[in-house]
Amino acid sequence: xxxxxxxxxxxQMERKMKKMGMNVEDLQGVxxxxxxxxxxxxxxxxxxxxxxKVMGQETxxxxxxxxxxxxxxxxxxxxxxxxxxxxxxQVSKEKAEEALxxxxxxxxxxxxxxxxx
Numbered sequence: 422x423x424x425x426x427x428x429x430x431x432x433q434m435e436r437k438m439k440k441m442g443m444n445v446e447d448l449q450g451v452x453x454x455x456x457x458x459x460x461x462x463x464x465x466x467x468x469x470x471x472x473x474k475v476m477g478q479e480t481x482x483x484x485x486x487x488x489x490x491x492x493x494x495x496x497x498x499x500x501x502x503x504x505x506x507x508x509x510x511q512v513s514k515e516k517a518e519e520a521l522x523x524x525x526x527x528x529x530x531x532x533x534x535x536x537x538x
Contacts, residue, residue: 510535
C-alpha cells in the first residue's frame, strides 16, 4: 500500500492500472532486502516489497529503513601459493597458510617472515 492513500483511492488506482496492463502485488514473507555495492551493503530488515508488472517487465519497490554495512573482503589463498610458501620456507602447509594470511597473501613477504622466524 502507498503511504497517504486511503483504501478507496488505492482501489481506484488499482483499477486504472489494470486497464493500462499494469499489475501490482505485495510480496509476502520478505525478511530482509540487501542491496550490495562493491564496498558496502544496504540492508533493509522487515522491508515491504511491491512488484509492478508492466509489459513483461518487473519493477520492485522497496519500503523500509536501510542500514549501511561495510563489506570485509575475504582473503582467498590458492593452494599453489600455500604449497610454494611451504616448500620455500620449509614448513608445513598450515604454517605457510598462516604466514600468507598474516601478510595478506604476499608470497615473498610470507617466505621472508618464515625464514626470519
